[in-house]
Amino acid sequence: MGYDLHVHTTASDGIVSPIGVVRRAIDLKLEGIAVTDHDTVAGISPATEYINNEGLELDLIPGIELSIDFEQEEVHILGYFIDYRNPKLLEKLILFQEARTQRAVKIVEKLNQMGLKVDYDRVREMAIGGLIGRPHIAQVLVEKGYASTIKEAFRKYIGRGSPAYYPRYKLLPGESIKLIKECGGISVLAHPGHIKNQRIVGEMIDLGINGIEVFYPDHSEQQTSYFRKLSQEKGLLITGGSDYHGESAERNQLGTIRVECCYVDNMKSFLGCF
Ligand SMILES: [Zn+2]
Ligand SMILES: [Zn+2]
Structure with missing residues (x-):
């Protein structure tokens, strides 16, 4: 039972297809999932159609994850x-x-300039037809033996502050909230425990964010109770999810976080109030 409200598919940097994710969610007896791919909604229709065609009992919430x-x-x-x-x-x-x-x-160019033999075509293959992201470059770096793990590839080469890092066009904080609102959706601050400058959390609340992802695998018990209390104080919605990207030792598994349906009901009734 329960909902996993943070799930990636091959439409972005996940390694399981939208249909594969639905099958796994059914096997795990989840009540529902939210497909929240980075900057794309391409995984939503295939997942929804599969559920409808097969007559499956799974509540699929259309979602997205934007970066600012x-x-x-x-x-x-x-x-x-x-x-x-x-x-x-x-x-x-x-x-x-x-x-x-x-x-x-640009990142592949920088790596090549550093003398690392990373082929852009191989990076594109890693993306399996979905959006190309840094995790795919990291996979190639690991494959080539330049790093032993994805994390190490980010730390040594392509993470922020590393030699082959290159910034990307992003929305302004307020724009992301506005865009989600214009599409009739609810905006939620993802994995706030990862944010180094915690003042940002308060600023996003001031900008009008609707909710906080309180339940997240990397959050300590202390962080979970802190963000839960903060959400309650500020009258914000509470969500949670595994941030599933596929079965891998370094990533969280589908359903690691299962939020009770009352949290999803709160989201639904919030939308009814618009
Ligand atoms: Zn994220
Ligand atoms: Zn995510």
Whole structure:
């Protein structure tokens, strides 16, 4: 039972297809999942159609995960119950896609200049037809033996502050909240425990974010209770999810976090109040 409200598929940097994710969710007896791919909604239709065609009992919430820059930090904003066919949203997402591809090319160029033999075509193959992201470059770095883990590849080469890092066009913090709202969705601050400058959390609340991802695998018990209390004090919605990207020792498994349906009911009734 329960919901996993933070799930990636091959539409972005996950390694399991939207249908594969639905099958796993059914096997795990989850009540529902939210597909929240980075900067794309391409995984939502295939998952929804599969559920409908097979007559499966799984509540699929259309979502997205947007990245913003906030004072030198990359902060993630989740959008839930978005109208994933909204033309304005689709137009913006095309811009992001182009920016992502350009960025991947730039990073590979930098790596090549450093003498590392990373082939862009191999990076594209790793993305299995989905959006090309830094995790795919990291996979190639590991494959080539330049790093032993994805984490190490980020730390040594492509993470922020590392020699082959290249920034990417992103929305302003307020723009991300506005865009999600315009698509009829709920904006939620993703994994706040990862944010180094905790002042950002307060600023996102002031900007009008609707909720906080309180339940997250990397959050300590202390962080979970702190963010839960903060959400309650500020009258914000509470969400949670595993940030599933596929079965891998370094990543969290689907259903690691299962939020009770009352949290999802709160989100649904919040939308009813608009
Ligand atoms: Zn994230
Ligand atoms: Zn995520």
